[in-house]
Amino acid sequence: MSDIDFKKEASKIIKIELTKQDLDYEQLAQKMRDMGIDETKANIANKLHRGAFGFAYALQIFKAIGLKKLNLEDL
Secondary structure, three states: OOOOOHHHHHHHHHHHHHHHOOOOHHHHHHHHHHOOOOOOHHHHHHHHHHOOOOHHHHHHHHHHHOOOOOOOOOO
């Protein structure tokens, strides 16, 4: 088993993708609400800070921001 903290890595990946698209948590929350997902800036911040979210939640975020490809080579 490797020493990778997967919770931290998952949060980091999402934060990097948000930065690349110049999006903040409020904008992400709005994009998720537009998709019918009841989300707030505070909920997103808490989940990403703790790394406490499932893969389905990450997929929802990726869909909301229009992510087409994800590079995991550096993981």
